[in-house]
Amino acid sequence: MNSRPLKARLAALAASLITLALLAACEPPPPKEADTGRIGVTAGEIRIGSSLPLSGHASHLGQETLRGATAYINHVNTQGGVHGRRITLITRDDGYDPPRCVANTQMLIVEDQVFALSCYVGTPTTTKILPMLVGARIPLVGAFTGANDLRNPFQRYVVNVRPSYYQETAAAVEHIVGDLGLKRIGVFYQFDAYGFDGLKGTEFALRSYGMAPVARGSYARGTLDVEEGLTRITESDAQAVVIIGSAAPSAKFIKLAREKNPDLVFYAVSFVGAEEIARMLGPDERAKVLVSQVMPPPDLPETRGLLSGVKEYDELLRASYPGHSPTSVGLEGFINAKVLVEGLRRAGPDLTRERFIDAIEDIRDFSLGLANTLTYGPGDHRGLQRVYFTKLEEGRFVLVNDWSKPFAPSACK
Structure with a gap:
């Protein structure tokens, strides 16, 4: 066998490898963990996702949770958003069905590219998506469930608001x-x-x-x-x-x-x-x-008149949904949104998911305008403790x- 063609082939292969190396050097490096934590955040927007029952036999809970959360988010957006970013709430109906909730959450994370999740409703649905939170390193703030699985063992990306x-x-x-x-x-x-x-x-x-x-x-x-x-x-x-x-x-x-x-x-x-x-x-x-x-009943004179958070909910609900009566479920959605926004504010303009969780854990004795304050910490995402x-x-x-x-x-x- 003639060695000259072999040498030529080896030389050509070496030249190709050098070319590929030079091209690779010109390519941007793969995204760092901090960059993936910025998914769902642009110069003017923060995308939040929610899967909840908007139809079916638990639709009252999903619809009321959504109204309460939207009332507060609308107010925040009219005030200029958080650090100049408006909050967009992307919702998907799961009908209180666990497989639909899992599919919705996959779409929210992969297709909708949301920054965080909030206002999920139900134990059988929410507990099914817990492994996805860890895999995606995506926070879930305020779920309408008191399930122990969201609290024990401690999970960094789950932020509870209500008691268990x-x-x-x-x-x-x-x-x-x-x-x-x-x-x-x-x-x-x-x-x-x-x-x-x-x-x-x-x-x-x-x-x-x-x-x-x-x-x-x-x-x-x-x-x-x-x-x-x-x-x-x-x-x-x-x-x-x-x-x-x-x-x-x-x-x-x-x-x-x-x-x-x-x-x-x-x-x-x-x-x-x-x-x-x-x-x-x-x-x-x-x-x-x-x-x-887990929230003070918002339709009673002794709570609406004395608690600023209940009064604020009542006023902002009427602004977004004129003629709609306040409910305990709606108030919980409203408070979930307040906690979410407080975490976004404390995280600062350079927003990432890890900074957001760190900011949540920095909340101490924070007043939501209810009868008790809110405190979190590293290893403690339990939230409010009072039961009415x-x-x-x-x-x-x-x-x-x-x-x-x-x-x-x-x-x-």
């Missing part, structure tokens, strides 16, 4: 057992991650009194099939029922259970949506219904001020 379901159920059991003296407690729950979380929290709380649920009944998410669970609980001679569900099945359960035992006491966690279940039960319903809430208790009275929920007579008519109307 464990906190809600622990406070409720303390009142039901300690103040009302009721010993036979049943649990009616949605058969999914949300219901299991609330059931576990209730069981933990009862265990501290040396007790356990006398009965457990459930229903499938998205249905009104409450009868089997109803039978289990009513046959147990329960005195009170802890409800971990959404509004429609919970309302049906309460109505049917009262036909069998009019003296039953019902307690529901905040996800039920106080205003929605009150509407479904009707103004003439005399059931003994308690609902824990309300009772059904003449078609709406009012604050419980006297646990010795919780179902006596309120002095304030």
Whole structure:
């Protein structure tokens, strides 16, 4: 074999490699981690993504959360945005369906190129996207769920605003057992991650009194099939029922259970949506219904008149949605947006996702205009801690001020 062509080929290959090396030297380096953290941020815009139920049986929660958040974001944008950047909220409807929420989140991150996520609604949906937050290093601020999975173990990219379901159920059991003296407690729950979380929290709380649920009944998410669970609980001679569900099945359960035992006491966690279940039960319903809430009820004179955050929500809601009544769910969306914006402001003009999380962790005793302040820190993204208790009275929920007579008519109307 002639060596001359081989030498020529080797020389040509060497020349090609040198050329490629020179071209590579002229190419920009791959993006650094700090640059990927700037996705969703331009000179004039910050894109925020949200997947929430805007249709289906949990649509009331999604729509109210969105109205509250939008009311505050609209206000911020009219004031010039944050460091000169307007906030764009990109929303996708998941119908309270976990696979749709996962698909929506993928589109928000990959196609919509959002900077952060906010105002997700629901435990079975939100818990499914937690691994994606770590993979994308993308923050989630303020989800309408008290799920323990968002809190334990600690996750850097999850910023909680509301108290947990464990906190809600622990406070409720303390009142039901300690103040009302009721010993036979049943649990009616949605058969999914949300219901299991609330059931576990209730069981933990009862265990501290040396007790356990006398009965457990459930229903499938998205249905009104409450009868089997109803039978289990009513046959147990329960005195009170802890409800971990959404509004429609919970309302049906309460109505049917009262036909069998009019003296039953019902307690529901905040996800039920106080205003929605009150509407479904009707103004003439005399059931003994308690609902824990993680925001002060915004439609009461004693909160709207005394708390600046509730008053601000009321005013900005009317500006964006004239004629629309304030709700506890809407107030939570509003407060979620306030926390998001405060983090963006503290992060400064050179905004990245890591700087944003660092800025959130720098928040100490921050006033949201509510009855308690907000504090975060490294390793602590729990958020607010106070739980409010309300009772059904003449078609709406009012604050419980006297646990010795919780179902006596309120002095304030």
